[in-house]
Amino acid sequence: MRWLVGWGNIASGPSLAQGGALQPVGAQLIWGGPDPLWAVGDWRPDEVRVVHADGAARLAVLGCCGASDDELRTGLLAARGGALRHLTAWPGSYTAVAQIGRRLTIAGDLAGARPVFYTPWEGGTAYATAALPLADLIEAQLDIGHLAALLACPDSPEAIGDGTPYQGVRRVPPGHALVLRGGSATDGFSDRDGRAYGRDGPGGHGPGGYEANGPYATSNRADGAYGAAYGDGPYRDAGHGAGHTGSRGARRGGSRDVIGYEPTASLAVAAPQLDPGQAVEGVREALIEAVRVRLAAPRYAPEAEGPGLDPGPVPGMGPAERRAARGAPAAGVGADLSGGSASGTLALLAAGLPGVPGTPLGHGTEAGERLLAVTFNDLATVPGRVREAELERARVIAANPRLHHVVVAAGAEVLPYAALDRGPLTDEPGPALVSAERHRRRLSAGSADHLVGHGARQVLDAHPARLADLLLDRRRRHLLRPATALARADGPSAHSFFVPFTVYRAARKLARTPYREGVEAVASKLLDRHFAEADGAEGDGVGGAVGASLAALAWCRPGPAARWLTGEALAEVSVRLETAAARPVLLRRPGERRADAALARHAADHRVFEQAAEIRSQRLHAPFLDNQVVRACRALPEALRVQPGARASVLRAVLAGAGIRDLPPGWGTPSHASHTVAARAGLRHAIDDLIALFDAPLLADAGLVEARVVRKALRAAADGERLPLDGIAELVSTEVWLRRLLARRGTCWTGSAAPRQRAVAGGVVPRPSL
Numbered sequence: 001m002r003w004l005v006g007w008g009n010i011a012s013g014p015s016l017a018q019g020g021a022l023q024p025v026g027a028q029l030i031w032g033g034p035d036p037l038w039a040v041g042d043w044r045p046d047e048v049r050v051v052h053a054d055g056a057a058r059l060a061v062l063g064c065c066g067a068s069d070d071e072l073r074t075g076l077l078a079a080r081g082g083a084l085r086h087l088t089a090w091p092g093s094y095t096a097v098a099q100i101g102r103r104l105t106i107a108g109d110l111a112g113a114r115p116v117f118y119t120p121w122e123g124g125t126a127y128a129t130a131a132l133p134l135a136d137l138i139e140a141q142l143d144i145g146h147l148a149a150l151l152a153c154p155d156s157p158e159a160i161g162d163g164t165p166y167q168g169v170r171r172v173p174p175g176h177a178l179v180l181r182g183g184s185a186t187d188g189f190s191d192r193d194g195r196a197y198g199r200d201g202p203g204g205h206g207p208g209g210y211e212a213n214g215p216y217a218t219s220n221r222a223d224g225a226y227g228a229a230y231g232d233g234p235y236r237d238a239g240h241g242a243g244h245t246g247s248r249g250a251r252r253g254g255s256r257d258v259i260g261y262e263p264t265a266s267l268a269v270a271a272p273q274l275d276p277g278q279a280v281e282g283v284r285e286a287l288i289e290a291v292r293v294r295l296a297a298p299r300y301a302p303e304a305e306g307p308g309l310d311p312g313p314v315p316g317m318g319p320a321e322r323r324a325a326r327g328a329p330a331a332g333v334g335a336d337l338s339g340g341s342a343s344g345t346l347a348l349l350a351a352g353l354p355g356v357p358g359t360p361l362g363h364g365t366e367a368g369e370r371l372l373a374v375t376f377n378d379l380a381t382v383p384g385r386v387r388e389a390e391l392e393r394a395r396v397i398a399a400n401p402r403l404h405h406v407v408v409a410a411g412a413e414v415l416p417y418a419a420l421d422r423g424p425l426t427d428e429p430g431p432a433l434v435s436a437e438r439h440r441r442r443l444s445a446g447s448a449d450h451l452v453g454h455g456a457r458q459v460l461d462a463h464p465a466r467l468a469d470l471l472l473d474r475r476r477r478h479l480l481r482p483a484t485a486l487a488r489a490d491g492p493s494a495h496s497f498f499v500p501f502t503v504y505r506a507a508r509k510l511a512r513t514p515y516r517e518g519v520e521a522v523a524s525k526l527l528d529r530h531f532a533e534a535d536g537a538e539g540d541g542v543g544g545a546v547g548a549s550l551a552a553l554a555w556c557r558p559g560p561a562a563r564w565l566t567g568e569a570l571a572e573v574s575v576r577l578e579t580a581a582a583r584p585v586l587l588r589r590p591g592e593r594r595a596d597a598a599l600a601r602h603a604a605d606h607r608v609f610e611q612a613a614e615i616r617s618q619r620l621h622a623p624f625l626d627n628q629v630v631r632a633c634r635a636l637p638e639a640l641r642v643q644p645g646a647r648a649s650v651l652r653a654v655l656a657g658a659g660i661r662d663l664p665p666g667w668g669t670p671s672h673a674s675h676t677v678a679a680r681a682g683l684r685h686a687i688d689d690l691i692a693l694f695d696a697p698l699l700a701d702a703g704l705v706e707a708r709v710v711r712k713a714l715r716a717a718a719d720g721e722r723l724p725l726d727g728i729a730e731l732v733s734t735e736v737w738l739r740r741l742l743a744r745r746g747t748c749w750t751g752s753a754a755p756r757q758r759a760v761a762g763g764v765v766p767r768p769s770l
Contacts (some may be wrong), residue, residue, distance in 0.1 A: 001427070001611050002041030002063055003130035005097060007178035008104040009035070009254030013090040021753035024133060025374075025746075030060050035104055035180075037097060040133070042616065046298050053077055056101050063094030064116065064621065066293035079105055084177050088627045091289045095129055102254070110262070110605035111455065111625040118256070119169045125180050125256045130427045133748040135166035135759035142166045142760050144702050144743075148569040149576055150429070151730055152562040154525060155601040156731040158519050158580035159556075159573055159703030162258075165428055166759055174600050175330030179257040261384075264586060273637045280640075283460075284654040286550025286632035290623035291349045291451070292650060294333065300448045301331040302617035305734055329618040334372035337398060337405065339390030343652045344397050344454025346623060347373050348660050350451060351402040370404040373397075373528040374450075376442045378674075380412040381681050387674045389666055398663035408445045414438040416682030416729070417690060420736050423612060427746055429606025429737035431729040434682075439613035448618055454606045456623035458599040459633040460650055462641035464552040466591030467507035469638055478639040479504055485644035487545050499546055506553040510590055516581045518555030518590075523577035526570045531563045555590055560727030564713055569704045591638070599630075654673065679725045680717070687718040698738040706729065 004434040005024055014540060023029075027038035030050060039048050049065065051072045052058045061067070067075070067090035078086035079098045087096040087107045092458050093116050098105040106127055108116040118127040119134045124417040128134050134234060153159035162170045172178045274282070335347040351371040375394045378387070398405035414416070420436040426433065443450060462482075469548055483500035510518070525531070556577065562570065603625055610620050623629055640646060649666025655661070684688070694700075700707045710731060717723045747758040 001130065001424070001614065002039075003128055003133065004030070004037065004060075004097070005128035005130075006037035006097070006104075007126040007128070009102070009124035009182055010121065010126075020422075022749060022751040025182075025750050026750055031058065031099070035099060035102070037099075044619075045738045051076065053080075057160060058099050060097045061094050062097075063618075064092040064293060064297060065093035065094040066289070066296070076100075083258065084179075087177070088261065089553060091286075091589065091626065091628045092293045093621070093623075093626050104180040105177055106172070107177040107615070108115045108172045108174060109625075110175050110630045111459075111607055111629045112600040113455075113622065113625040115173040115174075115604070115607070116171055116178055117164060118172065118178055118453050120256075122256060124147045125178075127178055127180075128663070131164045131166055131171070132425075132427050132759060134169045135164075135754060137353065138168055139585060139766055140166040140168050140759050141428075142702075142738075143571050144620055144704070145576070147429075147702070147734060148565065148566050148704055149573050151734060152559055152565055152573040153522070153556065153577070154559045154561075154730065155597050156522075156556045156559075156577075157600070159576050159599050161576070162579070167569055168379050174596070174603070175262045176258050178262045179259055181255045181257070183266040200514060202255055204330050216617055225688045229508050239747050264588070267703040273639075274635050275432050276637055276640045276700060276764060279632075279636045280650055280653045283629070283631040283650055284634055284657040286626075286628045287345075287623060287654055288349060288353065288658060290626045290629055291346060292353055294449055294451065294621050294623070295353060297449065297584070299332060300617070300619075302448050302485070316737060323393045327451070329615055330372055331446065331722075332372065332451045333451070334374060335451035336442075336446075336453060337373035337375050337394045337403075338453075339375070339397075341648050341651050342456030342624065343451075344393070344453075344663075344667065345655060346451045346453055347371065347403065348397065348400065348655055349658055351400055352658055352660055363517060370402050373403045373405050374442060374446045375405065375407045376410045376438075377407050378415075379409050380685075381674070381677050385730070387677075388436045390674065395669060397453070408442050410438070410441050412681075412685050414441045415685050416679050417686035417732065418682065420686075420732070422687065423736075423740070424614065425740045426608050426611040426737065427602070429730075429734040430605045430612070431726065431733050432605060432609035432612050433733035433736050434729045436609075436612035438678075440608065441617065443613055443618065443620070446618065447623060450618060451609075451621050452563065452607070453624065454622045455599070456647065456651075458595075459624050459630055460641070460647040462638065462646065463591055463595040463598055463659040465510060465554070466551040466638050467503065467644055468553065469589045469591035470511040470642065471507055471511040473638075476504075477638060479507065480741065481644060482642045486549055502546075502550065503553075506550050510553045510555070513555065515587070515590075519577050519581035520557065522554070522556040526558060526562065526574045529567075531558055531569070552594070554591070559730070560724035561730040562727075564705055564709055564727065564731060566703060566706060591645070612729070654719050676725065679729065680720070683714070683725070683728070684718045687714060693735060697735050698742070699731070699735050731757035 003093045005027075024038050027040045028043070030039055030048065043062065047063055049069075049072070050058060051061075051069050053076050054074045057076055059071060059072055059079075065072075065459070075090070075096075076087040076098055080100045084105060084107060087098060087105070088109065093109070093114060094111075095116070096105075096107045100108075100675070103125075106116050107115060115131065116129060117124050117131045117134055117595065118128060119138055119140075121134075121138055126137055128136055130490045142164055143163055147158065148167055149156075149159040149163075150165075157173070162173060166173055176561075188753060293617055301465075333350060335350055336343040337347045338344075343628065344376060351373075364462040374393075375391065375398075377391060381387070397403070414437050416435045416438060423433070423436050432439070467479055467482065470476070483503040486499055486503060551560075557770070562573075565573075569751065606625065624633075636650070640650075643649075645668060651668065652663065655663070691714060694707050694710045697705065697707050697710065699705045699710075713723060713728065717728055741760055744758070747755065749755060
């Protein structure tokens with residue numbers, strides 16, 4: 001796991017500020033001084049870049065960034081004037097840290113795949129791109145309430161807020177930046193109601209005029225008793241106490257602000273829509289530039305390719321198979337090739353763009369000019385028409401002479417829920433933990449730089465709630481095609497004729513439902529344990545794709561694992577939702593808000609996937625989650641996005657603009673069925689181990705579930721009963737993550753001032769205080 005960590009405005013002695021008495025284990029110092037910054041992990045030399053401007057300003061960019069040094073300096077100067085958005089406008093996926101005097105700015109990305117975490121520490125603020133090091137730093141305990149919210153409403157920011165599984169460690173929301181300023185006696189004040197106000201930031205980007213309980217920005221606040229008003233905002237600091245009447249902030253530790261850098265659209269007036277052709281052209285340019293940045297990066301040859309590491313000839317195995325068995329990636333650039341539209345687009349773009357996908361010396365990808373395309377073939381599940389069609393499309397695409405196709409075949413040993421007793425500790429729990437062994441088998445046959453199509457569905461497809469946005473804009477005629485497509489999605493039935501009317505009625509209801517009323521309704525459903533309509537199983541008397549779409553037409557909804565939580569846990573999440581509903585928020589359209597929440601949840605799961613399936617010396621690249629691509633996709637008109645097959649048509653246009661027009665029949669067909677079949681097969685194969693896992697689960701010790709109820713659900717799902725498999729995966733992954741967390745050894749810090757205990761000290765999971 002790679003991460004960066006630093007702090008600003010701490011009030012301790014100079015030895016601690018300079019990092020002499022405390023530093024991360026295995027870190028390289030990027031810059032020292034009173035506000036040090038480290039990079040931890042196996043960062044490549046070209047992934048850590050530092051530029052300076054005018055002596056007092058410097059910028060560190062960590063990750064894959066396509067900007068030149070001059071462009072980085074220009075962005076640093078713009079950030080000095082307050083234009084923080086310039087730090088996120090370069091192609092690639094990276095984290096930018098700008099220091100201008102004693103002001104530090106750490107910019108997160110738009111999707112949330114490159115998050116930023118922070119915590120109060122030593123009178124200042126420590127920040128990192130991983131939550132676990134900060135939890136170790138402050139010796140944090142588990143936040144059971146956050147775990148309950150993560151299981152009950154995983155894609156609802158109203159329930160999750162800015163929390164993490166560790167008490168006191170908070171997350172900067174997507175599209176925001178953390179700004180740390182050195183303190184002064186006149187930085188801020190609070191009124192008699194305890195609302196803290198801050199002075200305007202440079203260039204109008206400061207939070208001046210925002211109340212401290214605002215939804216997406218925190219205000220400058222004083223330390224201790226002078227500070228942060230209500231402490232209940234979803235994306236702000238809490239627990240600093242109420243402000244005193246008209247008191248001035250002493251600010252010995254400086255200020256901490258979370259500031260959004262993206263412009264927000266008005267709810268009353270629709271944002272101007274781009275021409276569909278122009279919007280698709282923008283997506284094409286952004287996606288091609290994102291792939292080109294990966295191809296232009298220096299080639300990296302893994303150490304495992306060195307002499308003396310190959311065991312020699314093995315009957316039936318060539319060099320590539322022996323390398324995959326060792327778990328070492330090939331040199332050069334590769335891509336997933338599953339037969340789907342997202343991975344196929346990235347593979348064809350990487351193979352067709354000018355340049356050399358492989359290595360200049362011809363290592364790794366045969367001739368050195370061929371991109372390594374990896375297809376996974378599951379031998380443990382019964383082949384069906386859907387899976388066979390995917391494999392055939394992958395074979396046709398791989399006929400490209402610049403693609404070197406590798407098919408990775410595996411059996412029951414890599415089904416979901418296999419090898420749960422081994423694996424790395426991730427920063428947070430996520431469903432990817434149950435299928436990590438499956439991913440590792442596929443990725444071990446890939447390249448040192450491997451492209452994956454994660455995020456395409458979230459950034460290109462229209463969330464069903466966007467149908468309500470169309471009604472708000474009085475575009476009723478655009479609902480006809482998606483509603484008709486839903487009527488045909490589940491085949492002919494007695495309800496097919498009424499589906500368009502049902503969808504229109506649900507979209508109109510959402511468009512007329514205020515945000516507060518919609519969130520409070522979900523809080524009531526949690527208390528009443530009403531989950532059938534929420535997860536689409538029996539919504540409005542229909543199921544399948546229609547039921548799922550109707551369930552998604554809401555401001556907020558319970559997650560698939562909520563039905564198995566205890567009443568106490570659901571009550572705590574319900575209180576969180578009611579508190580969020582009563583809080584003033586930035587008004588947005590329901591479709592935009594739900595789509596952004598779904599993207600943030602997927603990006604968080606992708607980050608867990610990266611850590612759980614990590615192979616040393618390999619980098620996974622998800623261009624669809626880049627800032628540049630996300631912005632271009634957001635510019636697509638809603639009327640275009642809600643059309644059936646919109647994602648496939650947009651990606652066809654992207655490939656056509658790159659000169660690739662000959663695509664196999666059926667390209668762009670959704671392929672969720674094979675994943676569901678594999679999940680159920682893995683559940684049946686591992687049922688005995690899962691029952692043993694929940695014989696005495698830590699989730700039950702924390703008061704979140706009853707072991708008997710979960711064991712019953714596992715047996716029912718293994719027998720083929722219709723239950724949400726995603727919810728079962730979330731329960732199992734959270735239990736596995738808790739066990740790995742409590743069994744970990746060592747800490748992330750070293751030095752004479754290092755904490756004496758690690759996170760979750762003592763190895764006891766506390767029960768929630770309800």
